[in-house]
Amino acid sequence: MMALLDQYGKPIPPASIRRLREEVAAPTLTGVRPVVSGHPAEGLTPARLAQIHRAAAQGDPLRYLELAEDIEERDLHYAGVIGTRKRSVAQLPITVEAASDAAEHVQHADFLRAWLKTGVLEGGLFDILDAVGKGFSVMEIMWRTDPGNIVPQRLAFRPQRWFSTDDDGDTIVLLEGATKQPLAPHKFVVHRHPNKSGLVMRSGLARVASWAWMYKSFTMKDWAIFVQNYGQPIRVGKYGPNASDADRDVLMRAVANIAGDCAAMIPESMLIEFIEAKNAVDGSALYEKRVDWLDRQISKLVLGQTTTTDAVSGGHAVAQEHRLVQEDIERADARMISTTATQQLGQLIIALNFGPQEAYPSIRIGRPDEVPLANVVDAVQKLGPLGLKVEASEIRDRLGLSEPAKGEDADVIGGRPPPPVQAPPGAEAKPPPPPELQAFQRRIASLHASQPETDVIQALTDRLALDAQGALAGVLDQVQAELHAASDLADFGRRLAGLRLDPEALAVVLGRGMAIAHLAGQAMVLDELQGG
Template structure:
């Protein structure tokens, strides 16, 4: 059997078809671990202690707190779902190395086939995206074999609370096996994804550390709002007891005072009184302001903005919303690049090493990439490319297919062609075209001028529309119109062409009448 070594020259054990690393008897305690739900009774002092423990390598409480954030806060859950599910809308592929040989291309295609046979690949990507909140995500791989081919079976998501940081290297994540240093993750046995929202150790990368503080403040505000709504509008009940009243009489009076607001009735001993003071006054606005601030902060941390999450009714415009949506796309592309790197290292490289003829030099290994490019405007390129080709520009055909996201036809595959011209139809078509040109030349020139002026006019209209949507007064609209960058030169050129065409059209009509 061929001996495998890693990039450091250390031997790599071949994957096992039967046993997973977490199935070992010494790690059975991990499956008996249940979450402590540290968000219950969470205080600033307790939260600071949880975050400090994570920095020192104990990730259990921080990871369980992250799970509570996603379960208990509907806003956090919704925003995280938007960021995670955006990754599933794009497809990925196995790409050969640069300047690949024919054999390297064949090996990349074979790895793609093996990867396509993996069940629930989308679930794997979604599990890896869990690292956005918690900083990392580890998925254990189950290998299977058919003849000489190794392929991937199930991928098992493992809770982050099963892991810890190595005490001598806080960039290394190990299994909690009861020892101080933990158990290193087996090569070819895991997809180890560390998601970098910012620089730092894995224990400090996750968004949970940023979201936990607004989550705490929001909970305080929600609790205070609930208490306010419970007593708002109710009069203050004040019980009075005579001097010398016994403890039992005082207790009876207190019970009557507390229950009379809900029961609308009650009894008290003779000689005691209950006075109703003015109803409690106040407003819920301060609590709502605090809650809204916390949710906006959470949206900014997760999606980079707020206008794609909720509208405040004041500054939300279509233009600003588009800007924030572009920020979301940048986050999506960054997330997918990180996930693709982990898939290349822990899925594609093992499949290539175990199954392909060109396996050997890691620098020539295939890689996994997500297609994050947006399709180009087909109508625009169909108009601009033919003149450029006629000018002599050498435009690669592969670049056109990639830019327009049109797949290249395989050999013997049917392709689109222009409709054939029947014998005898070409002269008739030419005569018809000439007749149309003679009869309607003015209309044709008019349509051409409309196309020339369309772009500057559309740009001017878009500027005016954005100005009207964002302005808060007629004076602001007036000042904004004076400051607009109107394409005067383009409009002047269009008007000049229009006058020229009008003159030529008039001459044409005179010639027609003279004939």
């Protein structure tokens, strides 16, 4: 007897299936799943960062997951490019492919399509793709358990810091008190999005981006100090020999409160020499170039290119090449999340509603790589009458259409035939010709559609030209005489209008040629009928 299996291929106990509505990983005010998290990015040093990464690889990922969230909140560029990568996949079309053309498999696919229209999966894609930065994401499934319609009604995002890895360093488990509990297979969608091979905690983009962010934060701090010291003038206040202590205090408060901290107070008889830093302008450019360089490295890490985030020289061709790189990454992301949605959502929905199956429909996310739909429809329309056979279900899957209603022809692609032409009021309806005459008419039509013999056509053409030569000669002589006598083009037009040409001879020739062609055609039809 077949049983429901989880994402690891293990049977699901019947007792756990009955707890579909229970919320397993809800946040707690006090405990291991608090809403408020720590901020290890404050005062981060290279030594502390290395310690955080080492602890995550050894089974304690809390600080690393908090740091990944901190970086996304603090770094404008990283937040922009990681959001671009997630949104480029979250807005892709979602389709369902049936396991086969069998009636039950088509029914399963239609059931999934009906659930997709609720927008539950579409609304949760952005949160599922949080695995791009952290290596994995966890969504808790809130089920609706109506009879015959057991489907997810909401996918709740659960922060990764509430989870850890098992002793194998790769299996995601739930933190519960001082212990780690395995995830209920019917309650969670665990999406892994490795950007490198290895353990899940070492496969996220945040692990690499954290180093660039730390160095960038150092540069930003140095840049701020530089701007504060060299970006505004130094104020010097001078007082005379008769100035009292109260006067000097007023002067000091004045120069100190104008702007910044660079202020001084000296007697009027004293002299202070200010030596200007000649490379101050170059120094400010150095900080900017370092920050821009680190941002470009983050763009390469997340998007695989830099043109879509920074305006660089190279023209339209370079932009097109960089866009193709981003589309390759988008396609790979979509395939990974399609596998997760099929195995951990689609198969479970079908199994809960129709029982365990040997084959399940597939959920596809992304732009189709096949021929564009317009070309497919045009090819079927043109090649169908020539003998091409295409399964109707395949065309419906490509177009995203559902199966026809019960009682209709399942292979019908087009709609109803056009209504017959109605006879005008008062006209008598003509009875159809007898079957023998209909067959004869079809035979005549097919013979007329065939290509006549080339020698017959050539002989008729030559005969017509020979007969018309004499008739045309007289007409052409009159026209040529008027052309030589005319003084200009307008005069020639008036002379042509005044000619009285005799078309009788030419009309006789054309009529004789048409009669000969008609008789020749009838003779060929009779020959074909006798030969057939």
